Every structure is written in structure tokens, then in C-alpha cells.
Amino acid sequence: xxxxxxxxxxxxxxxxVVRSRNAIHSAIWLVVSFLSIAGLYxxxxxxxxxxVQVLVYAxxxxxxxxxxxxxVNLRDAAEMxxxxxxxxxxxxxxxxAGLMLYVFTRGHLGPAAGPSTLREGGNLQAVGEAMxxxxxxxxxIASLLLLVAMIGAILLxxxxxx
Amino acid sequence: xxxxAAHVLVVSLLLFAIGIVGVLTRRNAIIILxxxxxxMNAANLNLVAFSRQLNQINGQVFGVFTxxxxxxxxxxxxxxxxxMYRNRDSIHVDDVQLMKG
Numbered sequence: 001x002x003x004x005x006x007x008x009x010x011x012x013x014x015x016x017v018v019r020s021r022n023a024i025h026s027a028i029w030l031v032v033s034f035l036s037i038a039g040l041y042x043x044x045x046x047x048x049x050x051x052v053q054v055l056v057y058a059x060x061x062x063x064x065x066x067x068x069x070x071x072v073n074l075r076d077a078a079e080m081x082x083x084x085x086x087x088x089x090x091x092x093x094x095x096x097a098g099l100m101l102y103v104f105t106r107g108h109l110g111p112a113a114g115p116s117t118l119r120e121g122g123n124l125q126a127v128g129e130a131m132x133x134x135x136x137x138x139x140x141i142a143s144l145l146l147l148v149a150m151i152g153a154i155l156l157x158x159x160x161x162x
Numbered sequence: 163x164x165x166x167a168a169h170v171l172v173v174s175l176l177l178f179a180i181g182i183v184g185v186l187t188r189r190n191a192i193i194i195l196x197x198x199x200x201x202m203n204a205a206n207l208n209l210v211a212f213s214r215q216l217n218q219i220n221g222q223v224f225g226v227f228t229x230x231x232x233x234x235x236x237x238x239x240x241x242x243x244x245x246m247y248r249n250r251d252s253i254h255v256d257d258v259q260l261m262k263g
Contacts, residue, residue, distance in 0.1 A: 003165045003169065003170075004169075007169070007173045010173060010177065011173060011176045011180070014176075014177055014180045014181070014200050015180055017180075017184065017193075017197070017200065018180055018183060018184035018187070018193070018197060023190060023192050023193060026192075026193055026196055027196070030196050030200075033200065033203070034203070037203055037206075037207060040165075040170065040207065040210075041207075041210055041225075043165050044165060044170065044210050044211060044213070044214045045214055046210045046213065046214070046222045046225065048226070049206075049210055049222050049225045049226060052229050053229065056229050056230075056232075056233055057199075057203075057229065057232075060233060061199070061232070061233060061236050064236055064237065065192065065195075065196065065236070065240070067240075068192060068240045068243055068244060069192055071244065072192075072243070072244070072253050086187045088186075089183055089186030089187045090183060090187075092183075092186055093179045093180070093182045093183035093186065094179070096178070096179055096182050097175060097176070097178075097179035100175045100178065100179075101175065104168075104171060104172075104175065109167060109168055109215070110215075116164075116214065123222075126219045127219060127222050127223055127226065129219075130219045130220065130222075130223045131223050131226070134220075134223075135220075135223050135227075138227060139227075142227050142230045142231070145230070145231065146230060146233070148234075149233075149234030149235070149237050149238050150234075150237065152237075152238050152241070153237040153238050153240070153241040154241075155241075156238065156241035156242055156245050157241040157244045157245065
């Protein structure tokens with residue numbers, strides 16, 4: 001039951017993100033969507049991912065969004081100029097959804113693999129053990145990627161020196 | 163009561179489609195970035211749902227990696243938006259059609 005509530009909140013908030021005329025409203029709805037998704041992660045027994053979602057998405061990324069919305073002035077952000085072809089966009093969206101739905105109904109999901117062992121000894125421990133043994137190299141690459149992104153963002157956003 | 167994976171996949175499908183429509187209809191660069199975030203969250207939801215379905219932790223590890231990549235992507239994307247605003251005084255993607263001009 002809780003799942004359907006969270007799912008409805010996620011999808012409804014996402015619709016409002018795309019629909020809102022004011023960029024600030026979009027950002028607030030995006031926070032609602034992210035928090036509901038964090039709830040879905042908890043229901044899916046992924047507590048660590050849920051915590052990271054709240055910390056990084058609802059905390060860090062949204063602050064970044066709000067900062068930039070306030071830096072660029074609202075005269076521009078408030079008015080919404082739809083593309084010339086919103087109908088075509090809607091058709092593309094529905095087509096993408098239909099294609100995925102088609103694959104989804106054709107595929108065979110199989111039964112869930114018995115009682116979950118994802119939380120044995122704590123979800124954080126399970127994720128940590130996998131991350132620092134099998135996925136150590138991707139982990140290091142991710143940290144390098146974040147460093148590169150940080151340097152790139154600073155370079156791009158810096159005031160050009162005259 | 164365990165959550166059926168199929169239902170999670172439907173939620174993620176809807177999120178993905180909404181994100182695509184957002185990217186295509188909105189011309190505000192910030193909103194487009196937000197829609198891209200919705201798309202990434204849809205993918206992430208799939209990873210976690212299959213992690214539960216197959217009872218393997220890999221999906222969750224990849225989910226964390228995805229979030230890290232999304233953070234970097236947003237940082238660079240918003241820096242690009244700022245640079246765009248500084249140079250063109252606008253964040254509408256229709257106003258930025260030329261690579262040089």
C-alpha cells in the first residue's frame with residue numbers, strides 16, 4: 001500500500017516538474033520526487049542507496065539547482081516558451097513509453113529470488129563489501145570522475161579574466 | 163510484503179517517459195537538466211528493483227555509482243548554464259543555436 005502511495009507521489013511530482021511554469025516550483029517538485037524515490041528504495045531494501053539519494057540528490061544537487069535558478073534572473077526562468085512542437089514531443093514520449101511497455105510485457109521477469117539476503121549483517125555492510133572488493137576499480141574511477149567534474153565546473157563557471 | 167518488481171518497473175517507465183517529454187518540450191536549460199535527472203532516477207530505480215528481484219547486491223552498488231555520476235553531470239551542466247547566461251544573457255536553449263556567432 002505504502003508502495004503505491006510513494007509511486008503516485010513520485011510520478012505526480014515528476015509531472016509537475018515538467019509542467020510548472022516557475023523554475024522554483026519545478027525544483028520543489030523535484031525534491032518531492034527524489035524523496036519519494038528514496039522511500040521506494042527503502043521498500044526495496046536498499047537503505048544505503050536511499051540515504052545517498054537523500055544526501056546527494058535532495059541535499060546537494062537541489063541546492064545547486066536552486067543556486068543557479070537564483071543566479072540567473074527569474075524574468076527568464078518564469079516565462080515558459082514551449083517548443084513549437086509540443087505535440088510531437090508528447091508523441092515521442094508516448095512512443096518511448098509504449099516501446100518499453102511492449103518489451104516489458106513480452107519479457108519474462110521470473111519469480112523473485114526467495115527471501116532477501118541483501119540485509120544480512122546490515123545493508124551498508126553488504127554494499128560496502130561489494131564496493132571495496134569487486135567494484136574497487138569503478139569506485140576509484142568514480143572518484144576521479146568527480147574530481148574532473150569539479151575542475152571542469154570551476155573552469156566553466158569562473159569569471160573570465162580580462 | 164515484498165514489493166513486486168514489475169510494479170516498480172512500471173513506475174520507472176513512467177518516470178523515464180515524463181523525463182523525455184520534459185527534455186523535448188521545455189526550452190529552459192535548467193528544467194531540461196531537471197528532466198535529465200528524472201531519467202537518471204528512472205534508470206536507478208530499475209537497478210535497485212532488479213537488485214531486489216535477483217537478490218544480488220550489485221544493483222545497489224551501481225545505483226550509488228549512478229548517483230555519483232549524476233552529481234558530476236549536474237555540476238558541469240549547471241556550470242555550462244551559468245556560462246551560457248553570462249555570454250548570451252539567456253538560458254533558453256533556442257537562443258543558443260550557433261557554435262560560434
